[in-house]
Amino acid sequence: MIVERSMHPQFLSNTYLVADREGGSAFFVDAGGPVEPLIEAAERLDVTPTHVLLTHHHHDHVAELDQLKARWPQLTVLIDDREGGRDEIGDAGSFPETVTVGDLEVRALHTPGHTAGMLALLVDGNVFTGDTLFKNSVGGVRAPGSTSYADLRSSIMDTLMALPKDTVVRPGHTDPTTIGEEWENNSFVRVWRGLDKEGEAQCTAFGDPATLVLLGDDYDGGHKAWVRWPDGRDDIVPGSQVQTG
Numbered sequence: 001m002i003v004e005r006s007m008h009p010q011f012l013s014n015t016y017l018v019a020d021r022e023g024g025s026a027f028f029v030d031a032g033g034p035v036e037p038l039i040e041a042a043e044r045l046d047v048t049p050t051h052v053l054l055t056h057h058h059h060d061h062v063a064e065l066d067q068l069k070a071r072w073p074q075l076t077v078l079i080d081d082r083e084g085g086r087d088e089i090g091d092a093g094s095f096p097e098t099v100t101v102g103d104l105e106v107r108a109l110h111t112p113g114h115t116a117g118m119l120a121l122l123v124d125g126n127v128f129t130g131d132t133l134f135k136n137s138v139g140g141v142r143a144p145g146s147t148s149y150a151d152l153r154s155s156i157m158d159t160l161m162a163l164p165k166d167t168v169v170r171p172g173h174t175d176p177t178t179i180g181e182e183w184e185n186n187s188f189v190r191v192w193r194g195l196d197k198e199g200e201a202q203c204t205a206f207g208d209p210a211t212l213v214l215l216g217d218d219y220d221g222g223h224k225a226w227v228r229w230p231d232g233r234d235d236i237v238p239g240s241q242v243q244t245g
Contacts (some may be wrong), residue, residue, distance in 0.1 A: 001105060002020075003016060003126065006036075018159070019045055025101050027049060027051040029055065030130070032063050039067075042084065049068075051077070051130075053119075054079040056083055056115040056130050057083050058082065059228055081095070084117075094107070108241045111156075113132060113146065114131040115146060118139075122167075127160065129160065130172040133182060134173055138188045160182075188224075191226075194207075199212050205242050212227055223238075224238065225241070227242065
């Protein structure tokens, strides 16, 4: 399997070209751009893209979908039926449990939390996790179409962490990692495993009182915060929205 990646300079979102072999068949994972390097890679590898497989609907993952469809009008675009916000996507098909592209079989794993229809895509020892799991971080549950902290935690701990430890994680933003690395080192996963203690510091989040359970890393060099509201609800919010002291 061949994987080529292009990362948007502002959004830091990844678009992937995945091929079964040189001269074979290929598909794209998301389309946030810039897609020009991937179009060039497809031509250099002499592969025929057949699908765009979308992890979710957010703008930074679909912004350049039209450019891919203009280059390859026959592309089939697939997204989960539970996903909203389809204005930028147009005519997309329903994602089945598996998609076969050339010699590759792509299995869709439903991983709600960041959005209702978020998918992780498992293929040949790799999992494309969209905005659910990043290197030493996790997705938030405050973006449009998000569901809940409980969903996000279950998607990571019950679905993704159940994959073999050598599975390569190719997230929706920035650098790759592995399931094993995140199992051992991801600060959110470590607390969920009971290896590290929850924090108890008082803070404000979006201006409201809360408990800061964990101030972890985020993919952009900032922070992602796990907070607990006075009514006991847990939330994952941008670290920039949390103040302590």
